[in-house]
Amino acid sequence: MTLTAVLQSIERVLLTLWVGGLWITGLVHAPVLFASFDRVLAGEVAGRLFSGTSLAGMLCAGLLLVLAAARLRRALLRDWRTHVVVVMLLVVVMGEFGVAAQMRELKDVIVHHPGTAELRAEFGRLHAVASGLYALEALLGLVLVLAGPRARGAQAGS
Numbered sequence: 001m002t003l004t005a006v007l008q009s010i011e012r013v014l015l016t017l018w019v020g021g022l023w024i025t026g027l028v029h030a031p032v033l034f035a036s037f038d039r040v041l042a043g044e045v046a047g048r049l050f051s052g053t054s055l056a057g058m059l060c061a062g063l064l065l066v067l068a069a070a071r072l073r074r075a076l077l078r079d080w081r082t083h084v085v086v087v088m089l090l091v092v093v094m095g096e097f098g099v100a101a102q103m104r105e106l107k108d109v110i111v112h113h114p115g116t117a118e119l120r121a122e123f124g125r126l127h128a129v130a131s132g133l134y135a136l137e138a139l140l141g142l143v144l145v146l147a148g149p150r151a152r153g154a155q156a157g158s
Contacts, residue, residue: 007071011064018060019141025053026134047104050134054096057137061089081144088140095133102126 001009029049033042064085069076076082103126110119 004071007067011067014060014064014067015141015144018057018064019138019145021053021056022134022138022141025049026138043107047100050130051096051100054092054100057092058089058096061085061092065089081147084140084144088137091133091137091140095130095137099126099130099133103130 030042030046033046033049036042037045065082068079068082068085072079072082103123106119106123106126110116110123113119
């Protein structure tokens with residue numbers, strides 16, 4: 001097995017972990033939690049699962065970019081898959097350190113001031129943004145999965 005083939009195999013595993021984690025967390029774990037537990041507990045556990053999935057995604061993205069750079073070298077910037085991974089990484093970073101961080105802060109305030117409808121509405125807006133970012137990341141990941149691996153020795157852009 002050549003070094004290129006090994007790198008491609010590692011890339012496939014990392015992409016599978018990242019995108020599979022996104023889909024399982026969003027389509028299986030979260031709905032089961034909300035169907036099984038009260039909203040507060042389900043939300044707390046789901047938030048932790050989504051956060052863990054985000055951190056795993058950032059790690060996978062970083063490793064995917066390093067592996068792609070090692071394999072593609074100067075052709076890296078012309079490779080559309082690399083651009084998709086970068087966009088996914090930006091989306092997950094914005095979601096976790098921007099939107100989700102605001103949601104966690106707001107949730108702490110709501111716990112101490114539960115009757116504030118305005119805070120709940122703001123939380124709902126942030127939740128909608130977070131859901132949209134998550135869906136975008138999951139769909140971009142699906143595009144990469146459906147496109148399949150780069151052919152051995154493939155040139156950038158393929």
